[in-house]
Amino acid sequence: MxxxxxxxxxxxxxxxxxxxxxxxxxxxxxxxxxxxxxxxxxxxxxxxxxxxxxxxxxxxxxxxxxxxxxxxxxxxxxxxxxxxxxxxxxxxxxxxxxxxxxxxxxxxxxxxxxxxxxxxxxxxxxxxxxxxxxxxxxxxxxxxxxxxxxxxxxxxxxxxxPEIQWLIDNHFLAPFNYYSVNLIDNEELKKSGTGDFTNKSIDNATKKMIYGDVINEYKRIADNTKTIVYTHNVAASVKVSEAFNKAGYSALQVDGKTVKEVRSKAMADFKSGKVKVLVNADLYGEGVDVPDCQTVIMLRPTESLSLFIQQSMRCMRFKPGKQATIIDHVANYTRFGLPNTPHKWTLKDREKKKKSTNTAVETPIKQCAFCFAVIPAQSKSCPLCGHEIEIVQTEIKVDEKARIEKIESNFKLQADYIVTKKISELKSYEELKAYAKARGYKQGWIYFQAKNKGLIKGAK
Missing domain, CATH: 3.40.50.300 (P-loop containing nucleotide triphosphate hydrolases)
Structure with missing residues (x-):
């Protein structure tokens, strides 16, 4: 035989x-x-x-x-x-x-x-x-x-x-450390009767913001590891790549319009170690297998759970002894949790909400009409297939002084916490506002409930 x-x-x-x-x-x-x-x-x-x-x-x-x-x-x-x-x-x-x-x-x-x-x-x-x-x-x-x-x-x-955590525990995926700006005060959530965020943290979570200095945090957290950086557009990817090279790291920029041969060589150089950092605009996402990647840096806020999981887990392909590192400069975890956060998958339509939850960032995102990829709405053309699309201008500010720290798995999303309460358990006007945001209720609902609870002066 x-x-x-x-x-x-x-x-x-x-x-x-x-x-x-x-x-x-x-x-x-x-x-x-x-x-x-x-x-x-x-x-x-x-x-x-x-x-x-x-x-x-x-x-x-x-x-x-x-x-x-x-x-x-x-x-x-x-x-x-x-x-x-x-x-x-x-x-x-x-x-x-x-x-x-x-x-x-x-x-x-x-x-x-x-x-x-x-x-x-x-x-x-x-x-x-x-x-x-x-x-x-x-x-x-x-x-x-x-x-x-x-x-x-x-x-x-x-x-x-299987669940992601099970795959990690059984050595089919690499364990990870997750770093981001802490917009959620875990201590307050544990001690406070309301479990609410501070107003400042809620305000911060609603900004289009890159938190922390990208190069300095890379040096501090994941220096010299093989890294893929996700940016929100091609111009940003070019700028970030230049910053890495200026800092002494071998970095290459690639996007959907980069010719196939150049992209192939970039990946080959990345795998061989000749290039340490690949900076891209929504290129290395779904289906692309990059087991050599040790670190992911996210500079692209998203409302897409699919995109978040695909990008954040790109460094979690298993290798013996590997510890993956995810540096989230845009606080995506506040919208979706960590990569190993369980989700209830279903074929049914998701419950519609009139507004996003407290931690949502209103980032313009659309699907390319030609190849159906999830792309930044401000792109002049699809970074994957080159299809011309409508331009929507947006700007992401940078706060280089923000502190990037390790996010532990026991943190709790504000929306997840507040919606588990019964309306009768909401004791303050701030709790009613948070509940209304999480549920997508209008201002009138807040006023009506606050009036019934005697939280508005002069109301019976």
């Missing part, structure tokens, strides 16, 4: 990956047509999909694998080849390419979707409608959309993978 080289080099599936494959198969066998699998960033979704594709092609079934970024295509092809997927029966391509060639593609029995939280986009729907008889299995770390719309329109069932 001749054993192929690609079968020698591949690693066996982990137990939780096998469980996801089994659960997806069982769900389809129960009559669900389309199934969504959630599994954290860095948990090995590509090899899990490769196992499903191999099983399908070994039975003579055609498989269509769709991705939304060209950087991922070659990565997936290499993995599928190593895994023994019959590439004669498996087509791998970008969603835009597949959409333009629908009439030339042989009808698949199975469609696999990478980063499946994009599945509601029109291009994806066109593919699903064209091959309506095919089953769809989508994979994503974050089954949420910025709009709050759920994915139940496409998927019939949701399968949940």
């Amino acid at each position: 001749v054993i192929k080289e690609r079968e020698i080099t591949r690693m066996p599936l982990r137990d939780y990956q096998k469980a996801l494959v089994t659960s997806a198969r069982n769900s389809l066998s129960k009559g669900n047509h389309n199934v969504l699998v959630q599994s954290p960033a860095g948990s090995g979704k590509t090899v899990t999909m490769a196992e499903i594709a191999k099983d399908a092609t070994s039975k003579g079934n055609h498989v269509l694998f769709i991705v939304h970024r060209r950087e991922i295509v070659d990565q997936v092809r290499q993995t599928f080849d190593k895994w023994g997927v019959d590439k004669k029966l498996c087509q791998i391509g970008m969603v835009q390419t597949i959409t333009n060639r629908l009439e030339k593609i042989e009808a698949p029995k199975l469609i696999l979707v990478d980063e499946a939280h994009h599945s509601l986009a029109k291009t994806y729907k066109r593919i699903f409608e064209k091959f309506e008889d095919a089953n769809v299995i989508g994979f994503t770390a974050t089954p949420v959309r910025l709009s709050g719309k759920g994915l139940k329109e496409v998927y019939d069932d949701l399968i949940l993978g």
Whole structure:
């Protein structure tokens, strides 16, 4: 018997990956047509999909694998080849390419979707409608959309993978230290009867602000580690890269318009250690595997939970003895928690709120109409595909004197704390204001409740 080289080099599936494959198969066998699998960033979704594709092609079934970024295509092809997927029966391509060639593609029995939280986009729907008889299995770390719309329109069932903390505890993801500006007074939350923030901390949390000196904090916290920096636009990425080089660090700037060869060389130099810092504008996000990254620096505030998880966890790919470092200069943790904060994933639409919570930063974000990437609204063109978009001006101020410190996992979000209370337990006008903000209630609700509680002078 001749054993192929690609079968020698591949690693066996982990137990939780096998469980996801089994659960997806069982769900389809129960009559669900389309199934969504959630599994954290860095948990090995590509090899899990490769196992499903191999099983399908070994039975003579055609498989269509769709991705939304060209950087991922070659990565997936290499993995599928190593895994023994019959590439004669498996087509791998970008969603835009597949959409333009629908009439030339042989009808698949199975469609696999990478980063499946994009599945509601029109291009994806066109593919699903064209091959309506095919089953769809989508994979994503974050089954949420910025709009709050759920994915139940496409998927019939949701399968949940392991929690991030479990993956850390079992050495499948690297442990991390998280550093940011402390906008939440943990001591007050523990001691205060209201558990409220100070007004100053709430005010600070609502500013478009970069806290702390980027270079000095890097020297202090993560000096000389392999680092990826996320900025809010191309101009900022160029400026930050220049600052790192001026400080004596080997840094390169890359973005969606950087030619492919230059980007490939930048990543190769990063992996070899020739370059210590890669500064980018929303380039190294979804699906890009960079196991050599030790540190992430976030200079880009976001309202997207998906974007936060993808970017913050880019340094958490496991290596023996590795300790990941996340330096959050824009206090994104105040909106989403830490990377290992549990989330309740669902296919349903998110409950609509009229206003953001106390800690929200109103950062202009939109989706590119062409490739559906989440991008800064002020961009002149999409940093991923180059598509021209409407310009929305915004400015992020810098407070270099702000103190960056380690954020412990026992901190508590203001909104999470206050909404757990009953209205009868709200004893002050400030508590009513905080509750109203967290719930999206109007000023009139605050006045009515305050009047009933006798908190307004002259009111009975």
